[in-house]
Amino acid sequence: MFKEWRRRRAVQRVKPGHGRSLQRFRWWQLLFRALFYLRLTNDDGRRAVYAVDVRHWQNQSSGKVKAHLYLDGRHHAESALPAAFPVRGGTVEVRMSAFGLKRCHYVTEEGAEHALIPDPDSAEGRRAHLDRAHPALSRLIGFFSLTVLVIAAVLLVLQLIEHLTQPDAISQHIGTFTSPVELPAWLNAMVGLGALAASTERALRLRYSRLLDGGAG
Numbered sequence: 001m002f003k004e005w006r007r008r009r010a011v012q013r014v015k016p017g018h019g020r021s022l023q024r025f026r027w028w029q030l031l032f033r034a035l036f037y038l039r040l041t042n043d044d045g046r047r048a049v050y051a052v053d054v055r056h057w058q059n060q061s062s063g064k065v066k067a068h069l070y071l072d073g074r075h076h077a078e079s080a081l082p083a084a085f086p087v088r089g090g091t092v093e094v095r096m097s098a099f100g101l102k103r104c105h106y107v108t109e110e111g112a113e114h115a116l117i118p119d120p121d122s123a124e125g126r127r128a129h130l131d132r133a134h135p136a137l138s139r140l141i142g143f144f145s146l147t148v149l150v151i152a153a154v155l156l157v158l159q160l161i162e163h164l165t166q167p168d169a170i171s172q173h174i175g176t177f178t179s180p181v182e183l184p185a186w187l188n189a190m191v192g193l194g195a196l197a198a199s200t201e202r203a204l205r206l207r208y209s210r211l212l213d214g215g216a217g
Contacts, residue, residue: 010084011091017068017075022051025121032056034124036104036116040088048072050087052094052104052116067094092116097213099196100124100203115206127204142205145198149212152195155181155188 025035038050051070067083069076069092077085082095082103090108094101101124106114118124131138158179165176183191199213207213 006082010079010082010093011086013083014077014079014085017070017077020075022053022070022073022075025119027121029055030123030126033122034101034104035119035122036124037119038087038092038106038114038116042088048088050076050085050092052085052092054081054094054096054101054104056096056100065096097199097203097208099199099213101206102203102208102213104206124204124206127201131205141201142207145201146212148191148194148198149202149209152191152198153212155183155191 025033032055034052034054034056036052038052040048040050042048049072051073053068053070054065056065065081066078067081067085068078069085069087079085079094083093085092085094087106090106093103093105093107095103104116106116108114118128120126120129130141158181162179202208202213
């Protein structure tokens with residue numbers, strides 16, 4: 001019920017498009033643009049091509065990031081994120097984390113979900129190509145990213161518990177916890193940078209965990 005309410009609210013934010021042409025993806029946009037495609041077939045057999053274009057490092061701090069929906073190369077609609085664009089047979093849902101997109105899926109009226117296809121020149125498209133061309137290497141990178149985030153999360157929890165049990169009002173009732181892992185400042189910084197890189201890599205695959213990726217920033 002909550003998901004449906006959230007989807008209806010997102011649909012209400014959708015505004016009509018301006019009809020401008022979709023710009024091709026350029027190599028220098030790798031760090032701040034995501035471009036995904038969805039191909040659907042109409043009743044008459046004609047293929048409709050939707051594109052979701054997100055410039056996700058523009059105005060992110062002020063919460064003004066928008067998703068733009070194109071239909072057959074023309075600007076069809078736009079919405080602030082999180083977005084839910086009504087399309088034939090369902091809805092295109094777009095959401096973002098601090099590291100990139102965490103969701104860009106076509107949800108049918110029956111509830112089935114399908115991830116959109118990234119533009120081959122985008123960072124997400126290049127990561128998808130690596131997955132197809134070198135699946136073993138891709139799995140290894142994914143496993144390494146997950147491992148780094150788990151380690152970072154465990155260290156964060158230990159440090160947080162130690163910090164929370166320091167005040168006398170708490171320590172006199174439950175005692176003081178001392179983390180068994182004490183890292184120097186430079187190594188703590190390296191772990192933080194590793195977690196940032198790991199979450200960014202996972203965002204390229206539209207992978208997101210509130211527990212792991214949500215705490216990496």
